Amino acid sequence: MVLAAVLVVLVAAVAWRLVSVQLLDRDRYIEFGEQVRVSTKTIQGNRGTILDRDLNVLAVTDDRPTVWVNPQEVVDVASTAEGLASVLSISPETLRARMEEAAGAGREFMYIARQVSPERGRAAEALDLPGVHFAPEASRLRPNGRYFARGILGHLDPDGNPVSGLESGYDELLAGQDGTERVEVDVNRQVALPDGETVIDPARTGRDLVLTIQRETQFLAEQKLTEQVESTGAVGGTAVIIRTATGEVLAAASVRRDPDSGEVRPASYNMAFVDIYEPGSVGKAFTISGALEEGVVTPDTEFDVPDSYEFADKVFTEPFSGGKGLLTVSEVLANSSNIGTIMISERLGAERLYRYLRSFGFGSATGPDGTAAVPGESSGILPPLADWYGTELATIAFGQGIAVTPVQLAAAYNTIANDGVYVAPTLVRGTRDENGRVVPLAEPETHRVVSSETALEVRRMLQQVVLHGTGKLAAIPGYEVGGKTGTAQKASPDGGYSETDYMSTFAGFVPVENPELTIVVVLDSPQPYYAGAVAAPLFSDLGEYVLRALRVSPSDSIVTADQTGDPTVSDGSQQDAGGTGDTEGEAASGP
Numbered sequence: 001m002v003l004a005a006v007l008v009v010l011v012a013a014v015a016w017r018l019v020s021v022q023l024l025d026r027d028r029y030i031e032f033g034e035q036v037r038v039s040t041k042t043i044q045g046n047r048g049t050i051l052d053r054d055l056n057v058l059a060v061t062d063d064r065p066t067v068w069v070n071p072q073e074v075v076d077v078a079s080t081a082e083g084l085a086s087v088l089s090i091s092p093e094t095l096r097a098r099m100e101e102a103a104g105a106g107r108e109f110m111y112i113a114r115q116v117s118p119e120r121g122r123a124a125e126a127l128d129l130p131g132v133h134f135a136p137e138a139s140r141l142r143p144n145g146r147y148f149a150r151g152i153l154g155h156l157d158p159d160g161n162p163v164s165g166l167e168s169g170y171d172e173l174l175a176g177q178d179g180t181e182r183v184e185v186d187v188n189r190q191v192a193l194p195d196g197e198t199v200i201d202p203a204r205t206g207r208d209l210v211l212t213i214q215r216e217t218q219f220l221a222e223q224k225l226t227e228q229v230e231s232t233g234a235v236g237g238t239a240v241i242i243r244t245a246t247g248e249v250l251a252a253a254s255v256r257r258d259p260d261s262g263e264v265r266p267a268s269y270n271m272a273f274v275d276i277y278e279p280g281s282v283g284k285a286f287t288i289s290g291a292l293e294e295g296v297v298t299p300d301t302e303f304d305v306p307d308s309y310e311f312a313d314k315v316f317t318e319p320f321s322g323g324k325g326l327l328t329v330s331e332v333l334a335n336s337s338n339i340g341t342i343m344i345s346e347r348l349g350a351e352r353l354y355r356y357l358r359s360f361g362f363g364s365a366t367g368p369d370g371t372a373a374v375p376g377e378s379s380g381i382l383p384p385l386a387d388w389y390g391t392e393l394a395t396i397a398f399g400q401g402i403a404v405t406p407v408q409l410a411a412a413y414n415t416i417a418n419d420g421v422y423v424a425p426t427l428v429r430g431t432r433d434e435n436g437r438v439v440p441l442a443e444p445e446t447h448r449v450v451s452s453e454t455a456l457e458v459r460r461m462l463q464q465v466v467l468h469g470t471g472k473l474a475a476i477p478g479y480e481v482g483g484k485t486g487t488a489q490k491a492s493p494d495g496g497y498s499e500t501d502y503m504s505t506f507a508g509f510v511p512v513e514n515p516e517l518t519i520v521v522v523l524d525s526p527q528p529y530y531a532g533a534v535a536a537p538l539f540s541d542l543g544e545y546v547l548r549a550l551r552v553s554p555s556d557s558i559v560t561a562d563q564t565g566d567p568t569v570s571d572g573s574q575q576d577a578g579g580t581g582d583t584e585g586e587a588a589s590g591p
Contacts, residue, residue, distance in 0.1 A: 045176025046138065048206030050153060050166065052215040053248070053429055055438075057143050059153050059167070061176075063136035065121030067112040071103035073131030080129050087123040088113045114158045115139035140167075149218050151254045151270040152211075152427065154375070165270060166427065169375045170209055173431065177204040208432035212248035217241060220545055221253035222266055225521075228538050229255055229264045232526035236264075238271050239522075239538065240410040240425075241546060244515040247414065247423035247444050250546065252407065272410075273366070273377040276403040277522070280488025280531075281336045282507045283399025286412060287345050288333055289458050290356035293450040296347040299330045299457055309339040311394045316342060330461045334469035336485065338398045345397035353397065354385045359422065359449045360412040362404055366424050368445060374427065380404045399486060410520040413483075413507045416462070417515035420455035421448050456513075463512045474506055474536035476544045478554030482515075483508015483539065485531035490524075501525045506535035510543050516552050519543055 050059040067088065074080050077099050085092035090113065102110045115137055116124075125134055140156045142148060154165015162168040179202045221239045229237045236256035242249055254271030257264045291297045305324045308317045316339055318324055323337030332340030345353055357363070363382030367373035381403035383392065395401040404412075407425055415422040424444040431439050450458075462482035465471045470485040486505040489497035504523045509515040519542055521535045528534060 045179065046205045047140070047156075047160065047176050048174040049208045049432075050174070051208060051210050051432065052213050052218075053211060053250075054214065055210065055432070055436075056215045058149060058211070058213075058215070060141050060143070061138050062141050064115040064139040064141075065118065065125075065134050066114045066137040067116060067121065067124050068133050068135065069099065069110050069112055070108050070131050070133065071099050071110060072106070072108055074099060074103065075130045077103070080132065083127045083129055084112055084124060084132065087127070088116060088120055144215065144219070147266045148222070149213065149266070151267045151272075152213065152218075152252055152374075164268075164375060166209065166211070166374065170428070174206040174209055176206040179204070210429045210432055210438050212243075212250065212426055212429050213252070214250045214549075217546055217549065218251040218253060221251040221542060222255065224538060224541050225253045226255050226264050226266075228523065228534065229257060229526075232523060232528070232534050234526035234534075235524040236267065236271070237521070237523045237526075238275070238406040239542060240272050240406050240520045241542060242410050242414050242425055242518040244414055244417045244509060244518050245423075247411070247418075247425045248429070249407070249425050249427050250517075251542075252427070269376065270374055272406045273374045274405065276378050276380050276405055277503045277524075278400055278402065278488050278491065279404050279409055279505060280399040280486035280503065281338075282409065282413075282484045282486035282505050283402070284333060284336065284341045284397070285416065285458060285462060285484050285507075286357060286360050287341055287348065287353060287397045288329060288461070289360075289416065289450050289454060290353055291329075291344050291348045292457055293356070293454045294348060294352055297329050297344055299328065299461055301329050302326055303329075303332065303340050303343050305332070305337055305340045305343070309342060311342055312390045314391045314394075316394065330464055333461050333484070334464040336465075336470050341398045342394045345393055350388045350393045351385060353393065354382075354388070356449065357382055357396075357402070359447070360415055361408050361422060361424075362402060362412065366407060366411060368424075368442075373425070378405050380408055399488060406520050406522050409505070409507055409522075410518055413509060413520065414518040415449050416455050416458050417482075417509035417518045418455075419452040420450040421446055459509070459512050459515070462508065466508070470532045471506060471508070471536050473532060474508060474539045474543075476510060476540050476547070479510050479543070479547060479552075480512035480555060481508060481510045481540075481543070482512045483519075483536075485536060487529055487531045502529035504529055504531035504535045506531055506539045508539060510547065511552070511555060516550060517543060517546055519546075 047061040049057055052058055067084070077096055081092045081096035081099060085095055095112070098110065121134060124132070138160060152165055154167040155163050156167055157163055162171040167174065179200065221241060225237050225239045234257070239251065239253045240249065241251040252270065252272040254267040255264055256267045292299070305327050307324055308315050318337065318339055323332070323335045323340060327335065327337060327340050329344065332344065362380055364370035365372045365377045365379045367377070370379070383401070392401055411422065411425045423446045426444050428441055429438060430441045433439055459482045462484055463480060465484050466474050466481045471483050474481055474483050484507055486507070488503050490501040490503055492498045502525065504526055505521065507520045509518045519539050521538045521542070523534055526534045
């Protein structure tokens, strides 16, 4: 009886086990079996390519060799370190110390160098050193050089994670989707079974991103900007070039001087969208645009501009003698008169000036609904109207007391060039589909700021700045140029304004009657610091190149100013200059 009872219990246990394995825990055991007999590998999905507007490659993913070592397999640590260091340009002492530490800790894996060039990878492999291994690893390549457009493109860390720039801002679009390969293997999980099943879920490459940037224009802007920063001893500089009608950014060059080495090279971040500064007299165009639109002045309205002018609790003086006497509104702008601009702003009033500055795009980032168009984009600083008291109306009217990014300033001048319609500047045209066609992203936001009549009046007034005022060196032979200089004192860390450091700007467009391009050039602390002497010539160089590249024909018999500052007509005959003939109309943009 006891034996029978034991048999019944055993049979019941076996039966329960069978039920458990085959029915109750069936899925768990199937999964366990697959883990034992199936090997699963990840297939990495490549990142999408970044291209310029003409579909030239700016950033692409490709495999590069990564060198690693199993310290437990290394026969001679010293000679291995010396050999690898000689071909990989790393310190042999540092490498030897790392390998000895890893070996002592019992580690079986240590990176030597990741994503090296194919040439260095082949050189390291040719050494045939015990314990040294090689593996292909996806790497982001820059065919135009590691510094080209680096602030715009951004970069990835060695693991392929986006860190900055458009690589980060458009990561969801660019990122590839990993796939898997499932293979049946032997009991040791080393060899694929000949008749085993292989299942592949293919990886998917990310979408290609097409920029508005034009490669040659960006290269030229970086080159010319670098040369000007070097020659003027400036801390850095920015140049933004926009297609007027579309708001597309053809170039956004940013360069900085290394404080230690003194070398000038493209900045690691997008200064055009991130850095802010007080623009100075380039801001006068917006005050005058608002006053013209509201009908409180015309281009020929005259003001008797004194040597000094009391506003609120402060006495303002002209930083340059050309901006005084009986001046029309056009002459106020051409001679960059601070006091004349203050007198115009009094007619416009704080509330309306604030409204126009907001409409021109100041105080907001350039993305949809004021969001950042690129990672880290600044909104600039436009004080709320409730905080305008004392001298704010006066100083803001001539470009002091607010802070803007170079691209905000370019978009605002582009509004004047674009018949009074603001169009948000864009860096991305769209994506490229599998057939190679460009699929546009959403249209940029637009809104009217001033009438087309007002915009044309201001463009013609800004042409006089180039013909007879402070911006003569911005002239481009054969083309009508309009624009404005701004030489603004930099804010001092100790409060107030620096007596030695200035931001020098030229903002303008070409041709005046039917603009194709809007260009802003900003130099940080150049010597000399007058914008008419350092920023305006760079505007001319960039504009002339891009106009020719776009095949924009020169106008016939137009009045221009040659590079000596003397106005001429296109056939070379002399034209009465008029005006003051001064190189620059404002040394400080304010008291």
